[in-house]
Amino acid sequence: MNSIDSFLNEKLQIRPKIVVDTKSFEGKTDPTQYSAETHTILVKPTYNMKTDPEGWMVHESEHAKLNIKDDNKPYPENSVERVAYTAQFKFLKATNKAVVFNDLKDSKKFPTLSLKFTKYGGEWEPVLKKYWEMANGKDAPTNTKEVA
Numbered sequence: 001m002n003s004i005d006s007f008l009n010e011k012l013q014i015r016p017k018i019v020v021d022t023k024s025f026e027g028k029t030d031p032t033q034y035s036a037e038t039h040t041i042l043v044k045p046t047y048n049m050k051t052d053p054e055g056w057m058v059h060e061s062e063h064a065k066l067n068i069k070d071d072n073k074p075y076p077e078n079s080v081e082r083v084a085y086t087a088q089f090k091f092l093k094a095t096n097k098a099v100v101f102n103d104l105k106d107s108k109k110f111p112t113l114s115l116k117f118t119k120y121g122g123e124w125e126p127v128l129k130k131y132w133e134m135a136n137g138k139d140a141p142t143n144t145k146e147v148a
């Protein structure tokens with residue numbers, strides 16, 4: 001977990017508690033998740049930032065920074081996911097890990113993120129595409145004020 005720790009310290013200047021956990025990931029595809037109850041980022045033991053880019057840690061860090069309730073819209077349309085995904089996509093673009101939207105759907109580049117685009121018959125794609133566009137624009141939400 002050293003690489004994840006140093007990534008958070010260097011790039012994000014926050015130190016959320018990070019816990020490697022197996023149980024929380026049963027039946028789930030995402031390699032990371034944020035627990036608002038314990039203010040902790042949970043990481044799947046098999047998660048490898050080299051083969052599955054650190055965008056997920058950016059995503060969870062946004063959850064940790066916000067630590068607020070969402071607006072009750074379904075996943076991934078709710079206000080908190082909007083901020084988290086937009087930050088994740090902004091990071092992937094800034095680091096050239098994703099250049100165009102379709103890169104996100106590439107299972108070789110993004111083994112877990114790409115699964116979001118096939119889930120429920122592609123139901124989430126328009127929402128994620130909107131976040132990709134927001135990540136490329138000036139109006140990307142970055143804090144709680146903008147999502148309120």
Ligand SMILES: [Zn+2]
Binds near residue numbers: 081084
């Ligand atoms: Zn999220």
